Each structure stands twice: as C-alpha cells, then as structure tokens.
Amino acid sequence: MREFIFRLFGRGRRPPDSDGDARPDGGTVTKEQTVGRSRLRDALDSDLLGSLPFWLPPALLIGLFVYGAIGWNVVISLTDWSGLGQPDYSSLSFAMYEEMLSDPTFWTATQNTFVLLIAFTVVTLLLGLLMAILVDQNIRFENTFRTIYLLPMSLSFVVTAIFWAWMYNPEIGLINVALRSVGLDFLAYAWLSDPRFSLAAVIFALMWQFSGYCMVVYLAGLRAIPTEQYEAARTDGASTIRMYRRVIIPQLRASTTSAAVVLMVFALKAFDFLFVLFGPTPGPSTDILSVMMFREAFRATNWAYGSAIATVLFLMALGVIGPYLYLQYSRGDL
Amino acid sequence: MAQLILDHVTKVFDDNGSDIVAVDDVNIDLEDGEFLVLVGPSGCGKSTTLRMVAGLETVTSGEIRLDDRVINDASPRDRDIAMVFQSYALYPHMTVRENMSFGLEESTDLDGDTISTKVTETAEMLNIGELVDRKPRELSGGQRQRVALGRAIVRDPEVFLMDEPLSNLDAKLRSGMRTELQRLQEDLGVTTMYVTHDQTEAMTMGDRIAILNDGRLQQVATPLEAYHQPANQFVAGFIGDPSMNFFEMEMQGDRLVGQEFAYPLSQQTRESLGDAVRVVLGVRPEDIELVSEASGDHDYETVVDVVEPMGNENNVYLNFTADSDTTFVATIGGMRSVEAGQPAVARFPESAIHLFDAETGEALKNRSLDELENAEPRL
Structure with a gap:
C-alpha cells in the first residue's frame, strides 16, 4: 500500500525509452523482473493516473454544477414546460425559439442588450485608458488615486444601483440639484424614467463603476512597456499625443482585449443593477435579455421560454469569449 | 553635420530632498563629424550626459549648444538628434519599415514616397533590405541592432547618440558590428556621441574618448593619449586590459x-x-x-x-x-x-x-x- 501511494504521487516517471536496463541510481534491472509487472506499473506510473486525485474531484463538481446545469437548461428550453408541474421530456422541439423570434419584447431586449454591450464597453475602455495614462504620469498620491478609482468596482451592484437611483432622482438627486444650481434647469431631466435617457443613464452609472477596473488593467499594461519606448518615440520627434496614439496604445492590445472581454461578459449579465433600478418590468427602453429571462421564468413561470432566453444569452457570452480563447490558444498561451 | 558643445553641464537629481550630483561640470566639444566615446564605470553619469543631449533629461546648469544654438530647453523634436538605445527600443507592433519611417513621419514634412525611398535605401545599405516587412520579434539580435541603427541613420540627423548599442550582442557579433559601425560613421560623417562601459569599444572606435568617473570628466583625449598619457590614476587603471x-x-x-x-x-x-x-x-x-x-x-x-x-x-x-x-x-x-x-x-x-x-x-x-x-x- 505504501508503495502504491508512493507511486501514485508521481515518483519515478521514467522516460519510455529507458527499457529497464539502467537505473539512475547506478543499479541495473534485469529484463525478467520488469516484463511481468511492466504494464501495470506503467499504468500506475503514468502522469494521468498520478495526478488524478488532484483534478478529478473539482472536474466532477464543475462538470455537474456548471456544464450539467447548462445542458439541463438547454433541454428544458426544448420542452414546453410552464406553470406548476413537471417538465415533459417526451416531445422536444424548438417551439420556444420560434415563439421568441416573433416576440417583439425579445427583439427590444436584444437591441438594448447590444447597445448596452457595445456602448458600455467602448466608453468604459476609453475612460479607463485615459485615467490610466493620467495616473501613469508619475503623479503624487498615485496609489491613493488608484484605490479611489478602483473602489466602486468592489461595491455590490445593489448598493451602487440604489446609490445611482438617488443620484438620478429628478427632484432631490444630486445631478439635477447641481444642474439647477448653475441655472441649467432645462437639462434637469427625469433621467431614469425618461425613455430617451434611461439606457444612457444606466450605461453612465456602469461606466462609473467599471472604469476603475479598466484603469488598473491598462495601468498594468502601461507599466509593462519599457521606458525606452517612450524615449525612442520622443527622440523620433513625436508629440505626446502622437506618441501615445502611434506607439503606446497599439502596444496595449492585450490589455484592451482582456478588459473588453470582462466588460462584455458583464454587460450580458448586468442583471442585478437593472433589476434593482427598474424591477422585473422595466419597459421597452431598458429591458435587457437577462431581466426578461427572469421575468418569463420566475414571474410568469414560462420555464421553457425563460430557458430558451437563457440559452440565447449563453450563446452570446460564448460568442464573446470564444474568439478570445481561440486567440489565446493560437498564440500558445493556453 | 554639426558641432556639439557641452559647456559646464551639470545634472543634479533630487532624491527625496537630498541632492545627487550625477554629472558635475562637464565640458566636451565635439567637432563636426567627430566620433567621441564617453566611457566610464556604471553610474559615472555617462548615460545621463547622453540623455541630456537627447533632451530626455533636463540640464540643471550649463549649456548644451548645437552649432551655436543653445538646445537646453528644446524639445527632442527640435534638436535633430537621433538616438540608438541599448535595448534597441524597436516598436514591437510595427514592421521594420514602419519602425524606420516613424522618425521621418514625425519629425519631417516629407511625403510618403520620399520616406519610403529613403527607408529602402538605408535598409539596403545596412543589408536588411529583405527584412523590411518583418516585425522586430522575428529578427535576430544582430538584425534588430541593424534596424535600430537604420532607424537613426534614415533620419540623417545632426548628431547620433548611441547608448551602449553593442552590449546586447554576443562577443563575435559585437566585434564585427564595432568595425561596421565605425565604417558607417566615417562614411556618413555625422557627429557621434557614443556611450559605453567597455574600454575596448572606447579604444577601438573613438576619434577621441572622454573618460567619466563619479560625474566628473577625467580626461578627453585620443585613445592612444589616454592609454599612454593618462591624466590621472583613474584613467590609467580604467583604460587597458588587464x-x-x-x-x-x-x-x-x-x-x-x-x-x-x-x-x-x-x-x-x-x-x-x-x-x-x-x-x-x-x-x-x-x-x-x-x-x-x-x-x-x-x-x-x-x-x-x-x-x-x-x-x-x-x-x-x-x-x-x-x-x-x-x-x-x-x-x-x-x-x-x-x-x-x-x-x-x-x-x-x-x-x-x-x-x-x-x-x-x-x-x-x-x-x-x-x-x-x-x-x-x-x-
């Protein structure tokens, strides 16, 4: 038993060609000894078996609770399960997806989801980049600024949603009070309830929360660029703006990609923030797929329809992450 | 082509309140077309001196003049100086051609065709003509070195500044490049200031060498003078191996x-x-x-x-x-x-x-x- 455990934990991974004639300790092993036990021994000695206790339990748990759940969700979306009772797995069809295509609410929600996805990602990346460049100028209290900018990221979305609900309050909200105090009364809109502004208001609030994260990602990217790059660009005669545009920012592509993927995946499931602000029925101007999924599944108990929306969301997330993973894979980083 | 004069140049760094004198009252005149090697042990202020000429460091006191024009406060862009870095500092996202064009695009008003012709000519001269469409990461150390040189040469500047450009090459390549660099500088006739800690490079390459220690200029002389008639014990010990x-x-x-x-x-x-x-x-x-x-x-x-x-x-x-x-x-x-x-x-x-x-x-x-x-x- 002791020997078994010993072997299991990766002792003696002999190279396959060391056919048992010489051992590293200087002794020799005769052929007869190895032949009988070699197959079992090779199996026990293999990396796969030796590493099994480490990766198998978490792999099983993740397989069951993540991929198993996703698979089950897909199966449910193929049934017509709604209301109380159990799903009927005997007749599976794409009826829910067909219904979805003819549902105008679905299309508004999809459109809003995409607007949120793209506008939020672009604006947040730009602001994060700008802040990172400013913080990178060897300013005083750099760490303090970094912490202040990153802090919103650590707050719960429920907290920030309520916080922004107050900020946007048309009567007593800080924004409108500030606008009125400088005589810009005509700009004091009802930000969250006016369909023209509500989605933009959400994007602005999310940008506030996430630009600090982008800043940190970009700051790490900037720090990885050697000083000589800046100096070479300057002796080449580039102005500061052109130096950043032509030399520095193109070198931040890896930071941009990884930050963008995180932001886009978040935008797809930006459920809690919108749910806290608008509840399950936000109306067409701020309805997004994840809120719609919740509404259909847990309010209207259209379980199968909700699952279908969830599947679409999952595929969209996969569409964001897939290319990124492929890129990493083809670069050999994975 | 120009004359470069360092007139009582001093650089003081502020290190949390205490002053550190990196370069102390250095006077060097570079004649038009001269190859001057600035040599000294690490931390002697030779790189700082070079960086002041490049405009990457401010001058605490004294004057740097290029053909009677004081360039202390001129931006690097207005100095017409090209620099070769120890790490080469090639732009990794640009091809060799883009790397070499960048300086011309930023510091001159030349049109695209002229720039392209100049880049091609320079690349041919340095035997990297067939590499112009590659990215720096696809090049060997010696090729990168050539691109870094080409990037400086193509700009046809008044002054070349070189900060230990050969120290990242292996020994064999280094001695080859040493000769080639010398020949190039002679052909181009551009005033050159070359920083190194390697006394062999100093002896073999320079028309004159300037030996620095602790921020102070010890001696400016031809290599043979510095070798046989050192101004002081430091120069005597620094030049020569063993x-x-x-x-x-x-x-x-x-x-x-x-x-x-x-x-x-x-x-x-x-x-x-x-x-x-x-x-x-x-x-x-x-x-x-x-x-x-x-x-x-x-x-x-x-x-x-x-x-x-x-x-x-x-x-x-x-x-x-x-x-x-x-x-x-x-x-x-x-x-x-x-x-x-x-x-x-x-x-x-x-x-x-x-x-x-x-x-x-x-x-x-x-x-x-x-x-x-x-x-x-x-x-």
Missing part, C-alpha cells in the same frame, strides 16, 4: 620605497616629481619584462602565482614572495612557457613607468609619446 599595476610608494632620497620593493629613480624622473612624497607607481602589464636573471636596479625576484593563457599572450600573476598579498600582472608572449609556483625575475623599465600623486591621483610622470614607433604601412 589594468595597470599600481604600487603605493614613498620618496626616500633618490629611491621610491614601497612595502615590498624599492625603485631607484633617475635624475630626470626625480625632477618631474617635484616635491611629492607619497606617490603611486604604475606600470602596464605588457611593459613588465620577465628575464632569466636579476641584473639591474629595476629587476625583482618574484614567484608566479597564476598563469592565464590567452593564446597570443599569457597573463602572468606574480607575487614578490610566495606568501605575499601584493599581486601584479605581467603580459608575456603566448609562446613562452611559465608555470605557477616557478620563480621569475620581473623588470620594470624606467621609461615605461607612470607616477601618480597618491593624494590627488594626478599623473606626475607619464611615458612620453615620442617613443611611439611611426610605422608606415608599406603599400
């Missing part, structure tokens, strides 16, 4: 007396010493002769400690006695066989010795350059 041997001595009558040996001086040498009492005797390893028998005043019985065979020559480390701590080096021909432990007689010819003031380090007596053989190559 370094000059130094012995602390005291003047007693007509002899120099040290811990291990005494060295009689001729009347003429004594006069050059003035009234200095404590001096440092310096003698270059190749000037020490190993003879079979002690016959004169300047011959000393020694024991061979270590022998370093270099092939063409042997570096022989000698002790005055077997258990002495004072070791000095003599360089002898590679064909002479010497073994550790063997006794040897070392001769320090008086014509070859250098004497330095022990307090200030200043040279009191150097060998005269008149002895230099003027060998005309036969054509």
